[in-house]
Structure formats: structure tokens, C-alpha cells
Amino acid sequence: MRYENLLESLGHTPLVGLPRLSPQHSRGSGAEVRLWAKLEDRNPTGSVKDRAAFFMIAQAEKDGLLQPGSTILEPTSGNTGISLAMVAKLRGYRVVVVMPENTSEERRQLLRMYGAEIIASPAAGGSNEAVRVAKQIAAERPDWVMLYQYGNEANARAHYETTGPEVLADLPEITHFVAGLGTTGTLMGVGRYLREHNPDVKIVAAEPRYGELVYGLRNVDEGFVPELYDESVLTTRFSVSSADALRRTRELVAAEGIFAGISSGAVLHAGLGMAAKAVAAGERADIVVLMADGGWKYLSTGAYSGTLEEAEARLEGQLWA
Amino acid sequence: MAIEVRIPTILRTYTDGAKQVEGTGSTLDELFGDLEQRHGGLRARLVDDKGLRRFVNVYLNDEDVRFLDGLATPVKDGDTVTVLPAVAGGASVAG
Numbered sequence: 474m475r476y477e478n479l480l481e482s483l484g485h486t487p488l489v490g491l492p493r494l495s496p497q498h499s500r501g502s503g504a505e506v507r508l509w510a511k512l513e514d515r516n517p518t519g520s521v522k523d524r525a526a527f528f529m530i531a532q533a534e535k536d537g538l539l540q541p542g543s544t545i546l547e548p549t550s551g552n553t554g555i556s557l558a559m560v561a562k563l564r565g566y567r568v569v570v571v572m573p574e575n576t577s578e579e580r581r582q583l584l585r586m587y588g589a590e591i592i593a594s595p596a597a598g599g600s601n602e603a604v605r606v607a608k609q610i611a612a613e614r615p616d617w618v619m620l621y622q623y624g625n626e627a628n629a630r631a632h633y634e635t636t637g638p639e640v641l642a643d644l645p646e647i648t649h650f651v652a653g654l655g656t657t658g659t660l661m662g663v664g665r666y667l668r669e670h671n672p673d674v675k676i677v678a679a680e681p682r683y684g685e686l687v688y689g690l691r692n693v694d695e696g697f698v699p700e701l702y703d704e705s706v707l708t709t710r711f712s713v714s715s716a717d718a719l720r721r722t723r724e725l726v727a728a729e730g731i732f733a734g735i736s737s738g739a740v741l742h743a744g745l746g747m748a749a750k751a752v753a754a755g756e757r758a759d760i761v762v763l764m765a766d767g768g769w770k771y772l773s774t775g776a777y778s779g780t781l782e783e784a785e786a787r788l789e790g791q792l793w794a
Numbered sequence: 795m796a797i798e799v800r801i802p803t804i805l806r807t808y809t810d811g812a813k814q815v816e817g818t819g820s821t822l823d824e825l826f827g828d829l830e831q832r833h834g835g836l837r838a839r840l841v842d843d844k845g846l847r848r849f850v851n852v853y854l855n856d857e858d859v860r861f862l863d864g865l866a867t868p869v870k871d872g873d874t875v876t877v878l879p880a881v882a883g884g885a886s887v888a889g
Contacts, residue, residue: 680858682878698849698880710858712851712876746856 479517480563483527484635486515488643488761493728494745496752504757506748508741509644510731511636514767518552518559518583520734521636521765525658526556528631529620530564538618541565546617548572548607550600550792551580552766553622553656558587569617571607573599575791579770599683599792600655601697622656624700632662640761641670648751651744652763653736653794654678654710657702659763664706675708679743681736681794682712711746713739715793716785719776721745722768726777735771736794737764765794795871797825801836802878808836822852823865825875840877841865849880 476482491508492498498507513521533539544567547557554570561568568589572580575596584591592610594603604623611619622628640647640663650667652659657678664676715735722738725731744762751758768777775787796816801809809815815833819825823841830837840850845864852859853876859867869875 682856682876704860707861709861712853712856712858712878714856 478563480527480560482517483523484516485639487512488640489729489731491729491731491762494724494741496748503752503755506751506756506758506760508744508748508760508762510725510729510733510737510741511640511761511763512731513763513765514733518555518587519767519769520552520556521659521763522552522556523559524631524635525622525625525628525656526553526560528627528634529622529625530557530560530566532625532627533618533620534564539564539566543567544569544614544617546571546607546611546614546619547622548594548600548603549622550603550655550794551576551584551770554589554591555580555583555587557620558584558589561589562587569610571603571610573603573792575599577770577791578773583770596790604697622658625658626701628656628658629662629665629701632659633666634662636763637663637666641667644759644761646759647671647674647761648756648758649675649677649744649747649760650763651677651679651740651747651760653740653765654680655699655794657699659765661701661703661706663763668706675747676706677743677747678707678710679736679739680710680712681718681739681792682714683790683792711743713742715788716781717742718793719784719788720781722776723781725764726768731764732768733764734766734768734793735774735776735788737762737766739794740764797869797871798874799825799829800874800876804879805836805839805877808833808839818871820868820870821863821865822854822859822867822869822875825869826865851878851880852876853878 489510491510495507497505516523546569548571558568570589571592571594574593594606660678667674718735718739721741722735725733740762744760776784796818798814800814817825817828819828826837
């Protein structure tokens with residue numbers, strides 16, 4: 474495929490069958506229960522976040538919020554920041570990201586490479602804390618533009634206009650769509666689009682479950698729910714432990730040759746859970762699992778080497794999604 | 795056998811510091827009622843007049859009970875219930 478420039482090559486990522494991980498990939502004794510991976514690492518900076526970043530910046534330009542030289546501020550655990558920094562570099566904006574200190578070294582290096590400035594937020598509290606710090610800075614710097622992926626409709630719209638149509642075109646018989654739950658943009662956008670075309674499609678969220686450090690200081694009376702989140706779009710929601718996410722990430726490599734990031738393991742875990750339910754009910758299922766990024770940015774976490782127990786211990790306290 | 799309930803750090807003041815406690819009941823509501831007898835004050839942090847509190851997430855065997863039957867969700871021996879504060883993920887990698 475030929476494109477005029479890098480941004481033009483956004484999206485149109487492959488949908489790849491997972492014949493070895495699917496319970497019943499071809500019709501045997503029962504109905505087919507198949508899994509399909511949408512490989513979002515095939516985007517310009519290597520993650521699904523390129524879609525939201527591009528749409529959010531385009532909308533802000535349209536709304537007259539951004540002029541050459543403007544500063545974009547964003548709370549991010551990494552990928553969104555990297556995507557924003559790339560687009561900003563091409564469009565002439567400065568980027569400042571607020572990122573929890575317990576995120577991988579690769580993300581920091583990539584952000585700096587694209588010219589973003591990093592403000593570290595405390596590890597305890599994870600992304601909640603990054604959001605809080607960014608909101609505070611935004612109040613002090615009204616001249617900076619916070620695109621705010623957790624509440625920006627262009628984030629969900631990116632998926633309504635691109636990811637959703639791509640999935641449906643490639644797999645009209647889709648029964649389930651499974652993706653990670655962070656800003657909720659992917660699930661809200663793809664979910665709404667697919668529902669309009671098939672009201673019975675099941676939209677399933679896989680949410681990362683971290684260890685003590687991340688939840689330790691969270692107060693249950695003042696949690697955080699992204700403004701984009703609309704519970705009615707989801708069919709169900711799974712909380713996936715680091716151990717399960719790691720195990721599935723390795724299975725992706727071993728069984729299908731796919732080197733994905735750790736959140737993709739969590740998504741696969743939830744997808745396999747839905748597949749098992751379909752098998753038990755004797756129902757056909759074509760389940761799309763969205764793989765948000767590749768494994769490259771997580772090599773330094775040790776997720777891919779040694780035993781699973783060692784990898785899990787190394788991952789304790791780190792944000793992997 | 796009983797139902798295992800995992801308690802987040804912030805609520806362990808009600809469980810004498812225990813990370814997990816056990817309880818019985820045929821629904822989540824009954825389970826929370828049972829826990830309240832030994833861990834006074836815990837139930838009010840999880841539930842208000844309208845049901846589960848907004849920033850509390852409860853999972854039955856890893857599935858969010860809001861998408862099951864909420865407080866009426868049936869539970870049985872051997873199940874694991876996890877209570878967590880709502881946090882911003884970055885789940886689709888990285889917010």
C-alpha cells in the first residue's frame with residue numbers, strides 16, 4: 474500500500490485468525506468458536522492510540538484550539554503520549570505529558586525521542602494520579618491545551634469512524650468484540666458502531682488488575698470513572714490479574730507467533746473466557762480481540778523472560794496497560 | 795468451603811488488616827450482610843441506598859457484578875469476590 478505520508482497510513486490494521494488458540498476454529502462436532510486478533514501495533518507509532526491522538530488533534534485544530542507553537546498537555550501512561558508527540562512533531566506543536574513514574578523505560582525513551590517533555594506523577598495511584606496532576610497543571614496554565622483523552626469525544630469517535638467499520642468489513646459475522654478498558658474510547662466507539670449494525674453483538678471489556686501499590690492509596694469514596702464511559706455499551710467487564718495477562722501474552726507468542734504487549738494478554742484472557750461460554754452453550758462465536766500494541770515497549774519489564782512467577786514478581790507495582 | 799472475599803488496602807481497617815476474608819450467603823447482598831456481622835462498618839463502605847457505591851467495583855470470579863445481577867447476583871461456595879476501588883486504567887494500553 475502506498476500513502477502520501479505517515480499519518481495517512483493510520484488504521485486499516487490486519488485482522489488475523491488465531492487457529493491454535495480458538496476452541497473450535499473449524500467446524501468439527503460443534504459450532505465454530507473462533508478468535509480473531511486485530512493487530513493495532515501496525516499503526517504509525519505502534520499502538521491503537523494513534524487513532525485517538527490523530528482524531529483529537531484534528532478536532533482541536535478544527536475548533537481553533539491549536540495554533541502552530543501551541544502546547545498540548547496530556548495525562549498518559551505512555552502510548553497516547555507517544556502518539557500525540559508524533560502527530561505534534563509533524564504539525565508543529567509542543568507536547569507535555571504527565572506520566573506515572575512506574576511505567577516502562579521504553580515509553581520514556583520514545584517520548585523523549587519524539588520531543589515530548591515528561592512530568593512524572595507518583596507511582597501510587599497510577600493513572601488516576603496522572604489525571605489529577607494534569608488537571609491541576611491545566612488550571613495553572615490556561616494557555617496550554619489539554620486534549621484529555623478520558624473525556625474527549627474525538628477519542629471514541631476515532632474508533633466509531635475507523636476501528637469499528639474495519640472490524641465489521643473484515644468479519645461481518647462477528648459475535649463478540651473484546652478490548653482493554655482504560656479511557657474506554659475503543660470500547661465505546663467500536664461498541665456503538667457494531668451495535669448499530671448488529672444489536673446482538675457482545676461488547677466485552679478487559680480491565681487490568683494491578684497489585685497493592687497501584688490501589689493502595691485509592692479511596693473508594695473518590696475513585697475515577699472516565700467521562701467517556703457509558704456502562705450501557707458493554708455486555709460485560711472482566712478484571713484480569715497481571716498473572717493471567719502475562720500467561721496469555723506468552724501463549725500468544727507460543728501458539729500463534731504474535732509478540733504483543735501485556736494488555737493484549739489480558740484481552741485474550743477475557744476473549745477465551747467468552748469463547749469457553751460459547752462452547753458450553755453450543756453457540757457459534759466469532760470473537761475479535763483487539764491487541765493494542767506490540768511487546769517491544771515492555772521488554773525491560775522482564776515480562777517475556779524467565780518463569781511466569783519471576784515475570785509476575787518483576788511486574789509488581791508497574792503499570793502494564 | 796465458603797466464599798472468599800478479597801479486600802482492598804483502604805478497607806482493611808474493617809478486617810483487622812486481613813487481605814481476604816470468608817463469608818457465606820446465596821447472593822452478594824447476603825454475603826455482604828454476613829461479612830458485616832464480623833466486620834462491622836464494611837457494608838456501608840460498599841453499598842448505599844441505591845446499591846453498589848459508584849467508585850466501588852465488585853467482581854465475582856473476575857466478572858464485574860454490575861453486568862451480572864448487581865447485589866442480587868447469586869454466589870456459591872468456592873467463588874471468589876474481589877472488591878476494588880475504581881481506577882483509571884490505561885487498559886487499551888496506556889492511557
